Amino acid sequence: MAIDPVNKLIAWQMRRRYGKIERFMLNPHQVQEELLLKLVKKAANTEWGKRHNFKSISSFSDFQNSAPLQNYESLKDDIDRIRLGEQNILWPTEIKWFAKSSGTTSSKSKFLPVSLEAIEQNHFKGGRDLLAFYCNEIHETTMFSGYSLKLGGSTTPNSSNHETYYGDLSAVLIENLPFWVEMRSTPNQAIALMEEWESKIEKIVDRAIKQNVTSLFGVPSWMLVLCRRVLEKTGADNLLEVWPNLELYAHGGVSFTPYRKQFEELIPKDDFVYLETYNASEGFFAIQDTVESQGMLLMLDNGIFYEFIPMSEYKGIESRTIPLHEVQPDVNYAMVITTNAGLWRYIIGDTVKFTSTAPYRIEITGRTKLFINAFGEELIIDNAEKAIKQACVRTGAEVKEYTAAPYYMEGQDSGAHEWIVEFSKRPSNLEDFETVLDDSLRELNSDYEAKRHKNMALKAPIVHEAKPELFHQWLKQKGKLGGQHKVPRLANDRVLIEELLRLQRDTHL
Structure with a gap:
């Protein structure tokens, strides 16, 4: 296929940007520090900036001391005010767009501000x-x-x-x-x-x-x-x-x-x-900056300042953060962002590890909480616990142990969530239990609800009744009986559920 002039022009313009990318690859810490001070200066006269004395900030250390860590719950009241039309609260320019994302433990959906x-x-x-x-x-x-x-x-x-x-x-x-x-x-x-x-x-x-x-x-x-x-x-x-x-x-x-x-x-x-x-x-x-690169290049000049919390020290918004220049490869970190939309020191809930620090490349390793996100549904443990509770109430069941994992698409089939549930009191009808579980998850999580629409990306959950003491046997095999050991409730891969299914097949109900 011949390369037309418009194609050549656009490709040339795109390659020109690569020179600017190389600058932050070579000077990552300077670029990030400059960006932080620029963001703080721009928001100094906002309600948030006045509340946390942004005009006095001249370094990352000042910023850490002046602005506390945030999550959605701590910012929700201010975000709700902006959604109702108030401005100059978190960010000085008008915000009229909000990205809807899956919810937290206290709400079905999050509405994240998106500035111009x-x-x-x-x-x-x-x-x-x-x-x-x-x-x-x-x-x-x-x-x-x-x-x-x-x-x-x-x-x-x-x-x-x-x-x-x-x-x-x-x-x-x-x-x-x-x-x-x-x-x-x-x-x-x-x-x-x-x-x-x-x-x-x-x-x-x-x-x-x-x-x-x-x-x-x-x-x-x-x-x-x-x-x-x-x-x-x-x-x-x-x-x-x-x-x-x-x-x-x-x-x-x-x-x-x-x-x-x-x-x-x-x-x-x-x-x-x-x-x-x-x-x-x-x-x-x-x-991902090259076809062969391991991990994705962290973009350091695109309006976002980064901090990180070692997951070994994670305590939510009470955590201690470290700047980019202190991170180490192959350590699991919770990511904290400050953005040009007014998310200040915001814990996004994702965890990453660095595959390289020269330049800084990352891989997503999971969430700060248990989750399934194989199809974009972002199912968190709070959703699962509440849905299980509702299914028990509606069917007279009592659940002793459970775990869930993604079931991936095969052929023309949609994916699903596959559950193994051990009951201390069996439900009056297992199909009813499955239905209530599914309906409750739809009510609790808007992203799950969207993916379940007409079975297009997710079909109804697959629920297996576990044989008695299945989870006990698994823990015993792993040498994890007693103490603080427990079976993970949710997993974003099939390692655990495949082990349990094999153990289930050894002895049938």
Whole structure:
């Protein structure tokens, strides 16, 4: 395929950005310190800045002493005020967009502020950085001669204040795309922001199969649903028969490991490029900067200042943080961010480890709490405990032990959560127990509810009744009886559940 002039121009512009990226790779600590002081200065006259005496801050040490660590619960009251229309509380410029994310122990959903600076200088800049890395590596790319297929959610006006809006982060960004990006993206904005997922997928497929799609952007679980529908609709054996110039898939949101083999079958091309991104509702943090790199490059000049809490010392908002220059490779850290949207020393709940400190590259290792996030559902232990309790109340059951893990898509099947539950009192009906468990999780977690919609990404949970003393036997095999040892309630991989299922098969009920 000939490289057209527009493609050459865009690729050249993207490679120009790479020189600026090299600056923070070579001077990471100076860049981060400059950024922190810039953020503090800009917010000095906000309500938050006055409350914590930002005008007196001239160093990281001052910042640590002046501003306490935060989580969503500690910021919720201020965020709720902004959602109702108040301004200049956490950040000086107007905030009318909020990224809706899965909830905490006290609420079904979180609404994270997204400022204009966060959109332009963090999220969009992160997108450009991704393309800069790609163009620096693939010099003969023809990606910009075609369309980027982007999968996103939808946005909704705030029922209490119609001048503010919330939605999936992807939808917030689509709403604010510059015209020149939208011209090279598919589907169009009207389709991209549709709320009903089943209809949206159909319309995206109908449009995209007629276009020259050269790149894919989105969460693997949903992208897999869309790609399979493309093959069903066209009768093609693989995606290259539909989109012969496809060359890049940028993915994030959940671990790609369970999905890689399926995408390699869908896209049988040896030099096809997969790049991982760490783009959360709170910010665009890191990007896989080369095809072969282990971990993702922490982006240090995109409007976010970083601190870290060693997980061996983690005590929530009472923790001690360390700056970037003190981190060590292969240590598990909780990540703390200060952003250009007014999240000050905010514990996001993710844990990371550094695969490299020159430059700083990270891998996501999990959450500060037990969780399952194989399909973007972000199921936390509090959700599981409350749902189990409700299922017991409704079915007269008593649960002794349980654990849950993801069940990954196979063939045309959706994924699910697979549970093993040991009852001290069996439910009146196990199917009713499964139904109440599922319904309760939908009520408690908006991301789980979205993924369960019409079984498109998640089907109903699979619940196995454990044989008596199954968990006791497992702990005994592991030498973990007594003391503080316990069976993890949730796992984001299948190691534990496969061990339990094998042990279950040894003796049947």
